[in-house]
Amino acid sequence: DAAVAGALDAIGVDWTLHHGASLLRPGTVTTGKGDCYRVYTPYARTCRDRLRTAPVVAVPPPRPQTPPDWSPDPLPDTFDGFARPSEAIRALWPAGEAAAGDRLEAFTEGVIDAYKDERDFPSLPGTSCLSPYLAAGVLSPGQALRAALSANHGELDSGKAGAATWINELLWREFYQHLLAAYPSLSMHQPMKPETAAVPWRDAPDDLRAWQQGKTGIPIVDAAMRQLLALGWMHNRLRMVTAMFLSKNLLIDWRLGEAWFMAHLVDGDLAANNGGWQWSASTGADAVPYFRVFNPLSQSRRFDPRGVFLREWLPELADLDDKAIHDPSPMERAAAGYPMPIVDLAQSRLRALEAFGNLPAVG
Numbered sequence: 185d186a187a188v189a190g191a192l193d194a195i196g197v198d199w200t201l202h203h204g205a206s207l208l209r210p211g212t213v214t215t216g217k218g219d220c221y222r223v224y225t226p227y228a229r230t231c232r233d234r235l236r237t238a239p240v241v242a243v244p245p246p247r248p249q250t251p252p253d254w255s256p257d258p259l260p261d262t263f264d265g266f267a268r269p270s271e272a273i274r275a276l277w278p279a280g281e282a283a284a285g286d287r288l289e290a291f292t293e294g295v296i297d298a299y300k301d302e303r304d305f306p307s308l309p310g311t312s313c314l315s316p317y318l319a320a321g322v323l324s325p326g327q328a329l330r331a332a333l334s335a336n337h338g339e340l341d342s343g344k345a346g347a348a349t350w351i352n353e354l355l356w357r358e359f360y361q362h363l364l365a366a367y368p369s370l371s372m373h374q375p376m377k378p379e380t381a382a383v384p385w386r387d388a389p390d391d392l393r394a395w396q397q398g399k400t401g402i403p404i405v406d407a408a409m410r411q412l413l414a415l416g417w418m419h420n421r422l423r424m425v426t427a428m429f430l431s432k433n434l435l436i437d438w439r440l441g442e443a444w445f446m447a448h449l450v451d452g453d454l455a456a457n458n459g460g461w462q463w464s465a466s467t468g469a470d471a472v473p474y475f476r477v478f479n480p481l482s483q484s485r486r487f488d489p490r491g492v493f494l495r496e497w498l499p500e501l502a503d504l505d506d507k508a509i510h511d512p513s514p515m516e517r518a519a520a521g522y523p524m525p526i527v528d529l530a531q532s533r534l535r536a537l538e539a540f541g542n543l544p545a546v547g
Contacts, residue, residue, distance in 0.1 A: 195251040204324045206358050207231070207240050210365035220366035221359070222376075222469040228355045232340045239333075240326040269450070273416045277316050277450050284317035292331040292347075299346035306408075306419040307492035312350065315451035316417070318357070325354055360459030363469055370458055373439050375467035379543045383467075385437040394526050395430050396444055398497075401517070401525035403510060404484035405429050407497035414497075416450035421487055427464035428478045433532040435539060438465035466540060474540035477533045484510045498522070 185201065192199045203209050213230055214220060221227035262268050269277075291312040302310030317323035329351065333340070336347035364370050375381055394400050398409035408422035418426070423445075431438040442461040446452045462468025466476075488494055491509040495502040500520040501509050508516060517524060 195254050197249050197251050200246070202243050204243075204326060205321070206361050207325050207329060207354070208234055208358065208362075210362045213362060220362060222363070224356065224359050224470045227359055227362075228352065231355050231358065235329075235340060240329055242326070242330065269416060272414070273450060276415060276417075279322075281322055284314070284323040287312070287314055287317070288323060288328065288331050292335040296332065296335055296350055297344060297346045300349040301346075303349070304421045304487050306411075306422055307488055307490075307496070311420065313417075315453070315456075319451045319453040319456075325358065328354060356459075357453075357456055359470075360455040363459065364455040370462075371454060375465075376462055376469045377467050377471070379545060380465075380467040380540075382543050383437075384435075384539055386435045388434065388436055391434050391526055392430075392436055392440060394523075395426070395434065395436075395441075399523055400429070400527075401523040402429065402480050402529075403494050403498055403501060403512070403522075404480050404488065407494050410497045412445075412448050416448060418445075418449070421483070423460055424464055425478055425480050425483050427461050428472075429480055431461075431465035432477045432536040433480075433527050433529060435532070435536055438462065438467065475537055477536060479529060479533075481511050481529065 189199055189201075208231060211220075213227065213234065215226075221230070291314065295309065295312070298310060299312075302308045304310075314323060314328065318325060318328065332347050332351050332354070336343040336351075339348065340351055341348050363376070367376065370376065391400075395405070395409065398406040398413070400406055400409075404422070405426050408418055408426050411422070412418045427438070427441055430436050430441045438461045442457055445457055445461070446454070449457070459468060463471045466472055466474035484494070488510075490506050491501075491504070494509050498509075500522050501512060501516075504512060504516060504520075512520065512522060514524065516522075
């Protein structure tokens with residue numbers, strides 16, 4: 185911001201700073217003791233109370249300014265450290281404020297009504313797909329909230345269930361941003377729960393590579409990871425499933441998964457990605473208890489019961505029936521050229537419980 189302000193001053197352009205990266209400025213939503221909330225439910229309750237009394241209002245666009253002797257630097261075709269997205273990814277996520285506005289309008293005028301019931305099913309178009317635009321700052325959370333409130337007759341947590349649920353997800357995004365601002369160590373590869381720094385993570389590069397490439401032998405995990413590689417995006421339910429599989433069943437350091445996601449997600453956001461990974465790995469604020477480990481097969485059967493999503497991303501298994509596709513037999517795997525599971529789910533769950541259960545207490 186300081187560099188931009190200096191450059192604008194140098195060419196005679198007036199500027200004004202506006203806070204728009206979050207609904208409420210980090211540091212302004214605190215407990216009675218003045219601390220940052222570490223539990224989501226009371227945090228969200230306080231946010232809603234604040235937003236009812238002081239709604240986020242739109243800021244008028246600035247007047248056009250044409251500075252003398254100014255021409256913009258050309259945008260480079262590539263940036264060091266970033267792979268150029270494929271044409272398929274560019275087509276899925278068209279750039280620009282107009283594209284973001286169109287997508288927001290289409291969601292809040294239709295899909296949002298079924299959001300609560302359909303958002304967990306990866307084969308359905310049940311989510312907003314607005315996260316890339318929020319992460320890049322093309323769309324502000326204030327714009328998103330105002331559109332949701334308009335669709336919900338101004339109600340924050342009542343009214344239409346779909347809109348209220350989506351607003352709740354906006355507040356989860358907000359929660360992680362406030363945590364990141366309050367605890368800078370989260371951006372320095374540190375867990376929120378200090379005792380979990382002692383988890384005996386496995387050094388298992390072959391298992392990590394199998395997870396990264398969608399070759400674990402667990403269909404729902406592999407389909408999700410292949411979706412990530414192809415689209416630069418992954419369905420939110422599957423982000424939790426794949427993250428928990430890596431950190432719990434494979435007992436591989438969550439930070440390796442966090443980095444892989446950030447390198448491939450078109451909607452990569454430091455706060456949300458870190459918060460989601462620490463939630464799944466049971467190392468973060470208000471995280472899932474360490475003894476709660478998703479069973480990916482159960483998740484697959486529940487949220488993709490007919491195997492529609494699996495068939496899209498695992499074409500080698502497309503001919504299996506709706507039951508077998510979630511966990512093919514050894515014979516079916518061999519015939520399809522699909523690998524055996526790299527880990528036993530039951531035994532690996534017990535291994536994770538032991539690893540977390542034996543952590544020393546931090547006083």
